[in-house]
Amino acid sequence: TWVDFVEEFNYKFFPQEARDRLRVRFMGLTQGERSVREYDAEFCRLVVHTRSELVGERELMSRFLQGLRRSIRTQCRGGMYHSRVELVELAASIEEDLREPASTAVVPAAVVPATQPRGQQRQQQRGGYSSGFSRGGRPAQGQKRRA
Template sequence: MAGQSSQVAVDGTNLSGLQTDPAAANAENVLPTDQHIFRLGTKHFSGSTDPIEADEWRSRLVRNFSSTRCPEDYKRESAVHFLEGDAHNWWLAVNKHTNESLQSFADFEDEFNRKYFPAEAWDRLEGRFLDLTHGRRAVREYEEEFNRLRRFVGRELEDETVQVRRFIRGLRPELRTHCSIRTFSTVGELVERVALLESNLANEAKLKTKSQSVPTGKTNDRKRKWDQIGSFHPRLHSTKPDSGPIQWQRLSDLFPLRPKRPLPK
């Protein structure tokens, strides 16, 4: 039928059995694939000096290829489609330098990592993970940065028990002391415990501050007594220039000094 003869299969053969241009067949299939990948949240990449940002873009692209069951032959073209700005100019230069010999997505990943995620960046991120501390941030924020960096560590640090110890070592001292007396099997379990402990310590600190700000009864009594004394003796509050000596005289009248005893002969 006429409607079926215009349909093209993936291998470049239409339903009538006639061969068509493979490039045209690829173009018809890549466009719907790119649309599906875009709907999954794939953003355009214009280049970055942050290796984590570059790696997150590449990782999301790989996940979306898997979700859409994108054929291997279309992955490289789809990846190039989502490049823009400096990143797209970089790929044009690479493609020209290699005489367009990089045809697979694996080749694209190798060149991408060499440019935006070199081995030196991996070493720096592993160092940031080892030096990471809790600081003044909340436990949840510390966990977020911990998880962001933990995927860049070497095999010797991938064990969950090792990472639990690493998380505890970076905690603030008041929290680390409480966690050192228990055993945790996962980082997630540890985080829940530390978050609860942090909340309890914060509540205790608020109650302590509130109790210290309430004045005692003796302080109020002394203040009231002094106010009464001042109210019965208005000259104590005189603003005249010569009121200074008068104030001292009036106070001595109120609180007379005991006479000194004569020294024994």
């Protein structure tokens, strides 16, 4: 059978120590600085050597989820997925969202408080109230000197 062939092939050409090293590497695999897609590629490459331990799709999803970065893993836990492929797509989508810079909101200009009538607000913005005199003690243009 095919299973017998694979076992015999691995026994002759793929030493047990090498398989054990790959299994340990797989069990400790985390996303780290990799993208979700890069993590998935390494996951798929190494999972072949641990198939006997992780039998079902649920175990594979759990192991994949466990290795994701916390910021992605936390959001995936509330998501809907029924296969590891769907989990990978969800995680990649979340990763993309996290990479996008936050949109910069337009900050409105300072607003003059509306506690005074508009005319008085404008005068204050231009330099205060006029006493009828310009700088230097002379009457402003078009005004008479007070007695």
